[in-house]
Amino acid sequence: MSAASLSPSGYADTFARDHLPPADQWPTLEFTTEWLQYPERLNAGTELLDAVIAEHGPDRPALRTPDGEVWTYGELSTRANQVAHVLVDDLGLVSGNRVLLRSPNNPWTVAAWLGVLKAGGIVVTTMAALRATELTPIVQKTRPAVALVDHRHVEDVQAVRDSVAPDLVVVPYGGDTADDLARRVEGHAGEFSASDTAADDVALFGPTSGTTGVPKITTHFHRDVLSIDNTFGRALLDLTPDDVVACTAPLAFTFGLGMLVVFPLRAGACALLTESATPAQLADLVAEHRVTVLATAPTAYKQILASDRLRQLSGLRVAVSAGEHMAQATWEQIEEQLGLKVVDGIGATEMLHIFISAAGDDIRPGATGRPVPGYRAAILDADGNELGDGQEGRLGVIGPVGCRYLDDQRQRGYVVNGWNVTGDTFVRDADGYYFYRSRTDNMIVSSGYNIGGPEVEEALGTHPDVLEVGVVAAPDEVRGSIVCAFVVLREGVEGDAAKVQELQDHVKGRLAPYKYPRAVRFVEAMPRNTSGKLQHFKLRQMIESEGPEGRA
Numbered sequence: 001m002s003a004a005s006l007s008p009s010g011y012a013d014t015f016a017r018d019h020l021p022p023a024d025q026w027p028t029l030e031f032t033t034e035w036l037q038y039p040e041r042l043n044a045g046t047e048l049l050d051a052v053i054a055e056h057g058p059d060r061p062a063l064r065t066p067d068g069e070v071w072t073y074g075e076l077s078t079r080a081n082q083v084a085h086v087l088v089d090d091l092g093l094v095s096g097n098r099v100l101l102r103s104p105n106n107p108w109t110v111a112a113w114l115g116v117l118k119a120g121g122i123v124v125t126t127m128a129a130l131r132a133t134e135l136t137p138i139v140q141k142t143r144p145a146v147a148l149v150d151h152r153h154v155e156d157v158q159a160v161r162d163s164v165a166p167d168l169v170v171v172p173y174g175g176d177t178a179d180d181l182a183r184r185v186e187g188h189a190g191e192f193s194a195s196d197t198a199a200d201d202v203a204l205f206g207p208t209s210g211t212t213g214v215p216k217i218t219t220h221f222h223r224d225v226l227s228i229d230n231t232f233g234r235a236l237l238d239l240t241p242d243d244v245v246a247c248t249a250p251l252a253f254t255f256g257l258g259m260l261v262v263f264p265l266r267a268g269a270c271a272l273l274t275e276s277a278t279p280a281q282l283a284d285l286v287a288e289h290r291v292t293v294l295a296t297a298p299t300a301y302k303q304i305l306a307s308d309r310l311r312q313l314s315g316l317r318v319a320v321s322a323g324e325h326m327a328q329a330t331w332e333q334i335e336e337q338l339g340l341k342v343v344d345g346i347g348a349t350e351m352l353h354i355f356i357s358a359a360g361d362d363i364r365p366g367a368t369g370r371p372v373p374g375y376r377a378a379i380l381d382a383d384g385n386e387l388g389d390g391q392e393g394r395l396g397v398i399g400p401v402g403c404r405y406l407d408d409q410r411q412r413g414y415v416v417n418g419w420n421v422t423g424d425t426f427v428r429d430a431d432g433y434y435f436y437r438s439r440t441d442n443m444i445v446s447s448g449y450n451i452g453g454p455e456v457e458e459a460l461g462t463h464p465d466v467l468e469v470g471v472v473a474a475p476d477e478v479r480g481s482i483v484c485a486f487v488v489l490r491e492g493v494e495g496d497a498a499k500v501q502e503l504q505d506h507v508k509g510r511l512a513p514y515k516y517p518r519a520v521r522f523v524e525a526m527p528r529n530t531s532g533k534l535q536h537f538k539l540r541q542m543i544e545s546e547g548p549e550g551r552a
Contacts, residue, residue, distance in 0.1 A: 007040045007198045011096030015143065016122055016202035019407035020219060027402030028418035033374050035230035036400045042199035044225040045117030048265045049077045050194075056241055056268035063107045064244075065273050066285055071107045073268070076114070079107075081192035082185035083115025083148075090184060091146055091169055095120030095195050098142050098205065100168075102126045102135075102157055103150035104275035105251050108173050108181065110261055112148045113251065117203055117222070120195025121146075124205045127252040129512035132156040132163075133459075134215075138207050139165050141217050141406060151175030199223040205406060206254050208349045208450070217406035218350050220254075227400040228258050228353035229266045231374035236343060236359040237318060239267035239293065246272040246286060247295040249448070255322055258353040259295040269293075283309035286316065295320035297448030299479050301342065302330050306478075310337055322347055322354060323448025324480050325436040328366040335365075344368055346395075346436070348422050350403035350414060356395075356434050367433040368426070375399035379428050384416040392437055395426040444473040446481050451515045453536075456483055459510040460517070463503060465493045468526045472539045474519055474548035484548045485517035486539050488526060495522030519548035 009017055031037060058074025071079075087093040099121045103109040116123045124142045126135060128150060139160050149157050151172040161168040173181035197203075203222045207215040233239070245264045249256030264271040272289050274282070279300040286294055294313065298321050304310055313319065319334070319342045326344045335341055345357030346368050356377060358369030371377045378386045379393040387393045396419030403420050405411045414421055425437040444451040453471040460469040467488045474484035487503065489495055500520045507516040527538035 006200050009096075009201050010041070010195060010197040011120065011201055012094050013096030015096060015098070016205075016219065016406075021404055021408075021411045025411045025415060026404060027415045027420045028398045029400060029402055030374075030376075030398055031400050033230070035234060036227060036374055038199045038223045038226070040199060041196060042222050042226075043117060043194040043197045044203050044222040045080065045114045046194045047226060048262065049073070049080060049114060049118075052265055052268050053077060060241060060268055061270045062265065063110060063271055063273055064289065065106065066277075066289070069107065076107070076111060078190035079111040079185065080114035080118060081190050082188040083112050083181065084119035084192040084194075085188035086171075086181065086184045087115065087119045087121060087146060089188070091171075093119055093121055093146060095197075096122065096201075097146070098122045098124050098144040100124045100126060100139065100142070100144040100147040100157070101149075101252075102128055102130075102147065102153050103173075103251075104128045105256070105260065105273040106150070106174070106275060107273060109150070109251055110271075110273070112173070112181070113261065116148075118192055118194040120197060122202050122205055124207070125252040125257070126207065127250050127512065128153045129250075129514065130156070131510055131512065132159040133510055134512065135160045136164055137214055138217070139168070141215075142205050144168060146171065148173060148181060151177070151180065197222055206349050206352070207252075216408050216410055218352075219404045219406055220352050220401065224352055224401045225262060226266075227374070229262050231372050231400065232345070232354045232357065233258070233263045233266060235373045236345075236354075236357055237263055237293065237320075239263055239269045241268035243267065243269040243292045243317075244272055244290060245269055245293040245295070246274065246282070246289070246291045248274070248277070248282060248297070248300060249295070249323070254349050254352050255295070255347060255354075259320070279303035280307040280309050283307070283312035287312040287314075290315055292316060293318045293320070295322065297321065297323040298326040298330060299324075299447040301326070301334060302478060305330070305333060310334065313340065314338060316340060318343060318359070320345065324445045325368065331365055346422070346424065346434075348420070350405075350422075351397060351399070351420060352401050355397050355399055358433075364431075364433050367429075367435050369434065370432050371397070372399075377428075377434060378419065379426060380416065380419060380421065384419065384421075389428050389430045392425060392427045394440060395422050395424045395434070396420065397422065444471075444481055444483055446473075446476070446483060447479045447514070449514050451483055453483070455511065456485065456507060456515055456517060459507045459515075460485055460487065460503060462510065463506045465489050465499070466503070470526055470534050470536060470539050471517065472536050472543065474543045476518075482518040482548065483515065484519040484521065484539075484543060486521050486523050486526065486542075488523060521549065
């Protein structure tokens with residue numbers, strides 16, 4: 001399937017389709033199982049709420065929080081429908097308009113996300129941790145009409161509105177002001193006739209972390225939202241209405257969106273929404289709330305082990321690891337101590353969720369897994385040709401979802417001969433299991449978060465004492481990798497511990513705090529080639545020979 005075969009859109013605002021990649025740049029899309037057959041008209045918001053309530057009733061718990069708040073499916077449906085009314089009736093949302101969401105994981109965010117879909121809007125979900133400088137290119141590329149924002153995180157959105165989006169309507173929620181979304185929904189009906197969207201109308205714009213500071217905007221259709229459940233959700237998770245699911249990833253990460261919204265709601269299960277928790281606290285919450293399915297990064301599992309909290313996970317029937325590769329030693333330690341076989345997996349924002357994984361007795365320790373039913377994979381050489389078993393190369397994937405960047409020339413780099421090429425190096429064995437080797441691009445993956453080195457370089461470069469800077473990944477036993485910055489200071493400035501702290505705080509003030517350089521090395525000059533280009537590989541060599549802290 002390609003762009004040429006799209007069905008008639010249900011949107012009045014044609015922005016999304018107008019900016020999809022040309023048909024010849026699309027990946028191959030395949031719908032190879034019975035669960036992946038969709039009608040022409042489909043609204044994911046309806047499927048995630050109305051269809052589930054019809055099967056399981058309105059009184060089952062859908063969302064809960066650590067402080068004891070519980071929303072039933074009926075309550076979630078009422079609030080999502082009321083949000084849709086506010087968007088359409090009060091704010092004049094036109095189908096196909098974009099709505100920016102910015103919040104930690106909480107029930108109102110889920111209601112807003114579903115309400116946008118039912119209203120015929122396109123969701124642009126962003127992390128609460130992002131700063132105005134990071135939000136600006138997202139707003140410029142997606143052009144939202146409305147922003148629904150947790151009241152604690154409004155300031156940056158207002159700053160972006162004032163600088164580049166004067167027509168953006170910013171609505172807070174969770175506070176006590178008269179314009180709060182919770183106040184606005186009062187008086188609106190709890191029913192809403194969902195917008196008549198096509199299955200291949202865009203439902204979601206998912207910004208990537210980016211490696212250059214300019215995020216790529218991935219586009220996902222209404223049918224794509226269901227496809228991740230009809231593949232990984234059904235084949236590997238197999239949730240039941242009695243499950244309670246926890247995940248540490250923000251809803252702005254498609255991993256978190258799947259684990260906390262799509263998969264639980266489709267099954268009639270309950271999601272535990274945590275705004276923040278250390279791994280040790282997470283383990284205690286799992287025990288306290290009788291969580292049966294947990295999804296988090298390998299780093300969190302390692303820290304739970306280190307804090308002697310693994311026994312708190314004894315009530316789990318499924319543990320999922322994604323965001324970065326899980327070390328075999330960590331997997332084996334959990335299996336040995338708890339008898340729990342962690343489900344490892346690899347996904348991508350471009351593909352919406354996990355496409356290679358294994359569960360139960362199908363797990364082969366050390367391997368990421370095999371293609372999830374509905375997907376196929378291959379190992380590709382530099383020219384996009386398929387390699388054989390035992391040969392290391394680039395991972396290519398084809399399935400019911402695929403990369404379609406919003407108006408971005410980088411589409412040509414991700415899609416090669418119809419394959420989605422993820423930027424990961426793998427090798428496949430004779431039994432079809434895929435083993436992770438490394439990243440093929442310059443993304444730094446730290447504790448499951450993707451961090452673009454050039455973005456951190458740019459932030460550090462704005463400090464008045466910094467003359468030059470280079471940022472690379474440094475290996476770290478706990479986080480997998482950390483951000484390591486090499487800095488040339490202006491003459492007369494001392495590179496001491498106080499300066500390190502000052503530079504780290506400077507980055508935290510301009511970027512999401514998790515992106516700050518945990519290691520800072522002061523050097524007299526940067527390694528450059530004859531054309532003046534910074535040689536990042538030499539910085540990595542310095543780390544290999546001297547460590548991230550150097551001789552200091």
